[in-house]
Amino acid sequence: MSRTHVTCTVNGDEVDFLAADDTSLLDALREELGLTGAKEGCGTGDCGACSILLDGRLNCSCLVFAPEAEGRDIVTVEGLADGDHLHPLQQAFLEGAALQCGVCTPGFLVAAKALLDENPDPTETEIRYGLAGNLCRCTGYDKIVRAVQEAAVQLNGAGK
């Protein structure tokens, strides 16, 4: 099958790849660009494990066709850390044990970043609604919510 050449920005770097038109952006990220942080859970937009930012907006990359990425700005979980310095969300998830098996974690981190970018000081209810598109089968969510609250405190304290 013919493949389309796609050029886009991923985590700040201009990249290009070839993908069949019916490839999902998730598969292109994982298989063409080697960015395996985003996971396929359901493949139908229900679980949020494949969450990415597309032009700053939270999206399920399983619902996006790879050619749609042309010219767009994409952030995946790999783009959260600053070199070896973890993002405050990642640090809070780590310290708060907000993960068990870890499959949903990249999606939660990206969704939490989208939430805090929009609302730097969310209430617990706002966090729970903001993360309602991400499913976790292990943690019971409480530790995830607390980690996001902790990260918000860190981010706000740092004057960001």
Next chain:
Amino acid sequence: MKYAAPTTVDDARSLLADNPGSRVFAGATDLVPQFRGGRPSPPLLVDLKHIDRLMSLTHEDGQWTVGAALPTSQLTGNAGFTAAFPGLAEAAGLIGSDQIQNRSSLGGNLANASPAADSVPALLVNGAQAVVATADGTRTVPARDIATGPGQTSLAEGEFIIEFTLADPPAGTGEAYLRMIPRSEMDIAIVGAAVRLTVDGAAVTDARVVLGAVAPTAVSVPDAEAALTGAALTDGGLDDATLAAIADAASTVCNPIDDKRGTIAYRRQVAGVLAKRAAAIAAERARNGA
């Protein structure tokens, strides 16, 4: 399956004419699960999101124009729109997660023709008109004429919705949408109820009631509209007899399915309850806006 991203309605029209069996899409939030479920994929997918007209939201000369492919998060995030159409904004804000709302669109919700589409009853109580791209031009039809049954529409092959137009609600209008789902979030409605009321002084002068998820398409409830029109509205809201009449009418008009999310009897009863509650909220909003 090939992908194309036309930038004009004309280009989209030509692509669809030249490639029979093609599908248009905006967010693909319903399309991808259909393909995953084994639905045959079309030869060509036409992405409508690069056509400015389908992605715009404007308010001019007493009329809102909503691009059919505009992500619903951009509707719910627009203060002027949510103030004008609080029920429609509520309905759009109930569809899926933030991830979904950054992709989902009013055009997709209507053209996918799910009986449970949340935004559709709210679109219909507002008398939305759909501007449809046809083979050689456009036609404007009431949005209520688009969906004809589950997964079925009146759109001919190659036609697609460009935008919706909604007139500014008259002064003294209130609108609300409520739905019932088995869980607290992220589920599909087993009943949806949209009510729009216009009041003048102490009486209702215009009423529209549309239910979702209880029939093959969204359905109007003329008997509830008749009970509401002329009804007195006091500080205590609508009177009990009017509310009971609305509930009875809503339960009666239902033609629901029995499935794992709700039985026929349950859906009928809940339709009455939600219609009544949505009417009470709409009445309150109408009084506050009058």
